[in-house]
Amino acid sequence: MNWFYFSSPSTFYRFAGRIAPWFYALAALLAGAGLYVGLVVAPTDAQQGEVYRVIFIHVPAAWMSMFLYFVMACYAGLSLTFNTRLSAMMARAIAPTGAMFTFMALWTGAFWGRPTWGTYWAWDARMVSELVLFFLYVGFIALANAFEDPRRGDRAASLLALIGVVNLPIIYFSVQWWNTLHQGSSVRFTGSTMHIAMLQGMLLMAFACWMYAIGATLTRVRSVILERERRTRWVREL
Amino acid sequence: MSGFAWAFGRDLRLAWRHPGETLMVVAFFVLVASLFPLGVGAEPQTLRRIGSGVIWVCALLAAFLSLSSLFAADYADGSLEQMTLSPHPMVGWATGKIAAHWAATGLPLTILSPLLAMQYGLDAATLGTLAFGLALGTPLLSLLGAACSALTLGARGGGVLLALLALPLFVPVLIFGAGAADAQASGLSPSPHLSLLGAGLIVGAMGLPPAVCAALRIALD
Amino acid sequence: MSALEIRSLACSRGDSRLFRDVSFTLPPGEWIAVRGPNGSGKTTLLRCVAGLTRPDAGIVIWGGKPTSEAGTQFRSAMLYAGHAPGIKDELTAAENLRNALALRGAAPSDEALRESLGSVGLAKIRNLAARRLSAGQRRRIGMARLALDAAALWILDEPLTALDADGESMFAGLLERHLRRGGSALIATHHAIGSLQAKEVRLAS
Numbered sequence: 001m002n003w004f005y006f007s008s009p010s011t012f013y014r015f016a017g018r019i020a021p022w023f024y025a026l027a028a029l030l031a032g033a034g035l036y037v038g039l040v041v042a043p044t045d046a047q048q049g050e051v052y053r054v055i056f057i058h059v060p061a062a063w064m065s066m067f068l069y070f071v072m073a074c075y076a077g078l079s080l081t082f083n084t085r086l087s088a089m090m091a092r093a094i095a096p097t098g099a100m101f102t103f104m105a106l107w108t109g110a111f112w113g114r115p116t117w118g119t120y121w122a123w124d125a126r127m128v129s130e131l132v133l134f135f136l137y138v139g140f141i142a143l144a145n146a147f148e149d150p151r152r153g154d155r156a157a158s159l160l161a162l163i164g165v166v167n168l169p170i171i172y173f174s175v176q177w178w179n180t181l182h183q184g185s186s187v188r189f190t191g192s193t194m195h196i197a198m199l200q201g202m203l204l205m206a207f208a209c210w211m212y213a214i215g216a217t218l219t220r221v222r223s224v225i226l227e228r229e230r231r232t233r234w235v236r237e238l
Numbered sequence: 239m240s241g242f243a244w245a246f247g248r249d250l251r252l253a254w255r256h257p258g259e260t261l262m263v264v265a266f267f268v269l270v271a272s273l274f275p276l277g278v279g280a281e282p283q284t285l286r287r288i289g290s291g292v293i294w295v296c297a298l299l300a301a302f303l304s305l306s307s308l309f310a311a312d313y314a315d316g317s318l319e320q321m322t323l324s325p326h327p328m329v330g331w332a333t334g335k336i337a338a339h340w341a342a343t344g345l346p347l348t349i350l351s352p353l354l355a356m357q358y359g360l361d362a363a364t365l366g367t368l369a370f371g372l373a374l375g376t377p378l379l380s381l382l383g384a385a386c387s388a389l390t391l392g393a394r395g396g397g398v399l400l401a402l403l404a405l406p407l408f409v410p411v412l413i414f415g416a417g418a419a420d421a422q423a424s425g426l427s428p429s430p431h432l433s434l435l436g437a438g439l440i441v442g443a444m445g446l447p448p449a450v451c452a453a454l455r456i457a458l459d
Numbered sequence: 460m461s462a463l464e465i466r467s468l469a470c471s472r473g474d475s476r477l478f479r480d481v482s483f484t485l486p487p488g489e490w491i492a493v494r495g496p497n498g499s500g501k502t503t504l505l506r507c508v509a510g511l512t513r514p515d516a517g518i519v520i521w522g523g524k525p526t527s528e529a530g531t532q533f534r535s536a537m538l539y540a541g542h543a544p545g546i547k548d549e550l551t552a553a554e555n556l557r558n559a560l561a562l563r564g565a566a567p568s569d570e571a572l573r574e575s576l577g578s579v580g581l582a583k584i585r586n587l588a589a590r591r592l593s594a595g596q597r598r599r600i601g602m603a604r605l606a607l608d609a610a611a612l613w614i615l616d617e618p619l620t621a622l623d624a625d626g627e628s629m630f631a632g633l634l635e636r637h638l639r640r641g642g643s644a645l646i647a648t649h650h651a652i653g654s655l656q657a658k659e660v661r662l663a664s
Contacts (some may be wrong), residue, residue: 152459175413208359321562
C-alpha cells in the first residue's frame with residue numbers, strides 16, 4: 001500500500017471521514033462490554049468495597065494518556081523529519097484527547113484516593129507524573145497556537161513534544177525515587193494477583209478508550225485540515 | 239576564536255554593562271526566600287526542615303525569571319540571524335550564550351545560597367550539599383530553560399507560556415537537588431542524588447544545545 | 460571565484476504563496492537587484508538564498524555545490540545584512556564592529572578598525588555606546604563591516620535605508636570596489652546604486 005497516498009490532506013480527509021464512525025461504534029461496543037464486566041461480573045474487592053470499580057475508568061484513562069503522548073511524539077518526529085503537513089495536523093488533533101484522558105485519570109484518581117487512602121491527592125510517582133503530563137499536553141496545545149504562522153506553531157510544538165517524551169520517563173523515575181505510595185507495578189492493588197474479571201474489564205475499557213481516541217482524533221483532524229487548507233480548491237468545492 | 243568563546247565573552251560583557259538582570263534575579267531570590275519564614279512562622283525546627291526545599295524553589299523561580307531575555311534581545315536586533323549565518327557551528331555559540339547566562343544568574347544564586355541557608359539555620363554539611371547541588375543543578379536549569387526560551391521566541395502569551403513549558407521540565411532537578419540536601423540533613427548520604435544530578439548535567443549539556451539550535455532555526459524560519 | 464545559482468526557488472509565508480519558480484545565475488563580478496512591490500517577497504527570497512528561511516521548493520547552489528550540503532563553506536563566503544543590523548546597544552561602535560568581524564572569523568587590528576570607522580565618518584564617535592547613535596550612523600557601522608569583511612557574496616536587504624546622500628555614494632563606492640575584486644552581490648532595493656548597471660530579478664505581487 002502506498003502510504004504517501006494518504007499523506008495528502010484531501011485524500012486523508014475523505015478517508016478519515018469514512019472510517020471514523022466505525023471506530024466510534026467499536027468504542028461504544030467495547031465500552032458496553034467493559035462496563036458490564038466491570039460493574040456486574042467482577043466481584044467486590046475484599047478491602048476496598050465497591051469504590052474500587054472506578055479503576056475501570058481510571059486505569060484505562062491513565063494508560064491512554066501516556067500512550068497518546070507517545071503517539072503524538074511519533075507524529076511530531078515524523079513532521080519534523082519529513083516536513084509533512086499531515087503529521088503535524090495529526091499531532092495537533094491527538095493533543096486535546098490526550099489532555100482529556102489525563103484530566104480524567106487525575107480526577108478519577110482523586111475520587112478513588114479519598115475513600116481508599118483518606119486523601120484526594122497523594123504525592124507519589126504516578127500522580128505527580130500524571131499531573132506533569134497534563135501540563136505537557138496543555139503546553140503543547142498552547143505553544144502550537146501561540147504563533148501567527150500555524151506552520152511555525154506546528155514545528156515548535158513538535159520539538160516540544162519530542163523534548164517532553166524524553167523528559168517524561170525522567171520525571172517519572174525521579175518522582176518514584178523521591179516517594180511512592182502507589183503499589184509498585186501495574187494492576188496489583190489487593191496485594192495479591194487480581195481477579196481475572198477485573199483484568200478483563202480494564203483491558204476491555206482500555207481498548208474502548210483507544211478506539212474512541214482514534215475516532216475523536218480522526219474527526220478532529222478533519223476540522224484541522226479544513227481550516228488549514230481552506231484556500232485550496234478542493235476545500236472550496238466542498 | 240571558537241563560537242563558544244565569542245558568545246560567552248560577548249554576553250558576559252553585555253551582562254557586565256547592564257547588570258540589572260543579574261541584580262534583579264538575585265534580589266528576587268533573597269526576597270522570596272525571606273518571605274517564607276514570615277508566612278510559615280520562624281520556629282527554628284520548621285525552618286530547618288523546609289529550608290533546603292524553599293531555597294531550591296526560590297532558586298528555580300529566580301532562574302526562570304531571567305529566561306525570557308536569553309534570546310529575545312538578539313532575536314529583536316538581528317544578532318541572532320548573524321550568528322546563525324556565521325561559519326561557526328551553531329551549537330558552539332548557543333552553548334556559549336547559555337553558559338554566560340548561567341554565569342550571570344545561576345552562579346550568583348549558588349554563591350548566595352549559603353547566606354540564605356544560614357538564615358534558615360541549616361548546619362554546615364547541609365549547607366555545603368545545598369550549594370553543591372545548586373552548582374550542578376543551575377546549569378541544567380539554564381540548559382532546559384534555554385530550550386523553552388528558544389521555542390517561545392516571539393510567541394504570544396509570553397512569560398506564562400514559558401512557565402508552562404519550563405517548570406514541568408525543572409521538576410527532576412528540584413527533586414534531586416533538594417533531595418540531596420534533605421538526605422544530608424537526615425544523616426543519609428547525598429551522593430546518589432548528587433551523582434544523578436551530575437549525570438543529568440552531562441547528558442543535558444550534550445543533548446540540549448542541539449535542541450536549542452533546532453528551536454532557534456524554527457524561530458528564524 | 461564562485462558563482463551563485465538559484466533554481467526554481469519557491470516560498471510561501473503563512474497561507475500565501477509568495478513566489479515560485481525563481482531561477483537566476485549570479486557570476487562573480489556582477490550584482491543583481493531584486494525589485495518588486497512591498498510584500499512581494501523580496502526579503503523572503505534573500506532569506507531563502509542566505510539559508511535563514513526554508514524554501515518550499517528549489518535549490519541554491521554556490522560554487523557548484525548545493526548549500527544544503529556545503530553549508531559552512533557557503534556561510535564563510537557569504538555575508539547577509541537584513542533589516543535589523545545586529546548591533547548591540549550596550550556596546551560601542553568599535554566593539555560592535557570587532558564582534559561582527561570575529562563572528563565571521565576575522566580579527567583585524569585596532570588600527571584597521573579605527574581606520575575603517577574613520578572612512579565611514581564614525582571616527583569621533585567610535586567609542587560611544589551604540590544606543591546613542593542614529594539609525595544612519597548604525598548603518599555606517601554595517602558599511603565598515605562590508606569594507607573589512609572578506610566575503611565573496613553579499614546578500615543585502617535594502618542597504619540604503621536611513622543613509623543620507625553622502626552615505627549612499629559611500630555605499631556605491633564600496634559595492635564598486637567589491638565587484639571589481641571579483642565579488643558578487645544580491646541586493647533588494649528600489650533605488651539605483653550609483654551608476655552601476657545590474658541585472659534585475661522582478662517579483663510580482
